[in-house]
Amino acid sequence: xxxxxxxxxxxxxxxxxxxxxxxxxxxxxxxxxxxxxxxxxxxxxxxxxxxxxxxxxxxxxxxxxxxxxxxxxxxxxxxxxxxxxxxxxxxxxxxxxxxxxxxxxxxxxxxxxxxxxxxxxxxxxxxxxxxxxxxxxxxxxxxxxxxxxxxxxxxxxxxxxxxxxxxxxxxxxxxxxxxxxxxxxxxxxxxxxxx
Amino acid sequence: xxxxxxxxxxxxxxxxxxxxxxxxxxxxxxxxxxxxxxxxxxxxxxxxxxxxxxxxxxxxxxxxxxxxxxxxxxxxxxxxxxxxxxxxxxxxxxxxxxxxxxxxxxxxxxxxxxxxxxxxxxxxxxxxxxxxxxxxxxxxxxxxxxxxxxxxxxxxxxxxxxxxxxxxxxxxxxxxxxxxxxxxxxxxxxxxxxxxxxxxxxxxxxxxxxxxxxxxxxxxxxxxxxxxxxxxxxxxxxxxxxxxxxxxxxxxxxxxxxxxxxxx
Numbered sequence: 001x002x003x004x005x006x007x008x009x010x011x012x013x014x015x016x017x018x019x020x021x022x023x024x025x026x027x028x029x030x031x032x033x034x035x036x037x038x039x040x041x042x043x044x045x046x047x048x049x050x051x052x053x054x055x056x057x058x059x060x061x062x063x064x065x066x067x068x069x070x071x072x073x074x075x076x077x078x079x080x081x082x083x084x085x086x087x088x089x090x091x092x093x094x095x096x097x098x099x100x101x102x103x104x105x106x107x108x109x110x111x112x113x114x115x116x117x118x119x120x121x122x123x124x125x126x127x128x129x130x131x132x133x134x135x136x137x138x139x140x141x142x143x144x145x146x147x148x149x150x151x152x153x154x155x156x157x158x159x160x161x162x163x164x165x166x167x168x169x170x171x172x173x174x175x176x177x178x179x180x181x182x183x184x185x186x187x188x189x190x191x192x193x194x195x
Numbered sequence: 196x197x198x199x200x201x202x203x204x205x206x207x208x209x210x211x212x213x214x215x216x217x218x219x220x221x222x223x224x225x226x227x228x229x230x231x232x233x234x235x236x237x238x239x240x241x242x243x244x245x246x247x248x249x250x251x252x253x254x255x256x257x258x259x260x261x262x263x264x265x266x267x268x269x270x271x272x273x274x275x276x277x278x279x280x281x282x283x284x285x286x287x288x289x290x291x292x293x294x295x296x297x298x299x300x301x302x303x304x305x306x307x308x309x310x311x312x313x314x315x316x317x318x319x320x321x322x323x324x325x326x327x328x329x330x331x332x333x334x335x336x337x338x339x340x341x342x343x344x345x346x347x348x349x350x351x352x353x354x355x356x357x358x359x360x361x362x363x364x365x366x367x368x369x370x371x372x373x374x375x376x377x378x379x380x381x382x383x384x385x386x387x388x389x390x391x392x393x394x395x396x397x398x399x400x401x402x403x404x405x406x407x408x409x410x411x412x413x414x415x416x417x418x419x420x421x422x423x424x425x426x427x428x429x430x431x432x433x434x435x436x437x438x439x440x441x442x443x444x445x446x447x448x449x450x451x452x453x454x455x456x457x458x459x
Contacts (some may be wrong), residue, residue, distance in 0.1 A: 027272045033265060041255050042248065049251035058260045069268050084245040113444045132247035141250055156247040162213045177208065184207040188243050
């Protein structure tokens with residue numbers, strides 16, 4: 001049972017993150033500190049990009065890691081790797097904060113306390129380190145039409161919908177949908193080519 | 196499966212969270228049918244969307260954040276541990292220390308009380324000795340004054356004769372600056388609640404006697420009376436007299452003059 005919980009799908013290895021998260025269930029403070037040291041920078045960078053204010057970003061990051069400490073059982077290592085799940089938690093928290101702050105209670109209003117599902121990595125994904133992964137993502141996104149890149153960023157970092165992005169960029173709704181989907185598919189191909 | 200193609204185009208947008216409410220509801224309804232292909236596509240799309248996080252500029256949180264966070268987590272861990280584990284027993288050496296402290300405290304309290312009593316006794320003794328010393332000093336001063344009155348050439352000596360011939364004669368000495376000294380032997384003790392009182396009889400005709408001290412002879416009948424500050428001066432005084440008056444004295448004689456001595 002122990003190995004089943006820790007072992008990611010289609011892999012015989014137990015990831016260090018999965019092991020540390022499992023230790024959190026035993027209220028292991030050292031394991032928590034290690035997880036924080038491993039991932040706090042990327043989590044903070046993402047949250048700061050969304051909320052645009054350092055003090056607020058720290059507040060949100062604190063919430064994210066406290067949520068991890070208190071709800072570590074919500075992460076199921078059998079369903080996927082830890083980092084993407086943690087990033088999804090952080091993004092949701094930051095966007096919730098942004099929406100609450102601007103009082104724009106929109107479509108995700110009823111999901112503010114929910115944690116995102118754990119999701120698996122695609123078959124082609126290999127263990128790229130953070131630095132190389134960031135370089136690749138930035139390179140692919142820089143190759144996009146600036147408006148296309150802007151549309152994706154408005155969606156990801158500001159949580160806007162298709163319609164809201166169309167209004168913001170003053171472009172037809174169909175164009176926005178097309179830009180976003182094609183941009184993401186190019187990113188996918190770019191990352192696949194890298195690995 | 197027949198609808199998959201239609202929904203597959205929405206997969207990335209769904210994972211990104213940009214679908215409008217109507218599209219999102221329709222897509223989730225399709226996923227709820229158990230379409231494994233679309234579910235897997237969504238998982239892959241979520242991973243893909245997650246890569247966008249690397250577009251965020253590099254940044255690092257402050258050390259303060261980690262400190263705050265670790266403080267909260269440690270507090271929660273301690274609280275959880277405290278609610279589950281029994282409290283650690285107090286080691287023997289600590290009990291021994293507590294016992295020693297208790298004994299020391301009791302001894303200190305007892306010793307403090309003992310010292311307090313000793314200090315009180317010493318203080319009382321010192322006060323008594325001081326009082327005795329003062330009395331002796333007063334007696335010594337009186338004796339000196341008396342000796343001075345009795346020996347000084349400026350003193351005037353005169354006899355005080357008894358009204359009752361059975362009574363002894365008294366001797367008086369008056370020094371103009373040091374006062375009056377009256378002495379005698381075998382002087383009878385006045386009645387109960389009474390004392391002897393000295394009077395100064397003025398020369399001025401019609402003047403009333405001036406009251407002075409009240410006194411008693413000692414148990415053997417010896418009398419030594421010192422009046423340091425007589426109420427009148429010798430030049431204006433015709434005679435000294437003694438009567439028996441109620442204790443505390445009287446403003447004017449209430450009984451027969453028992454002794455009278457004229458100042459020549």
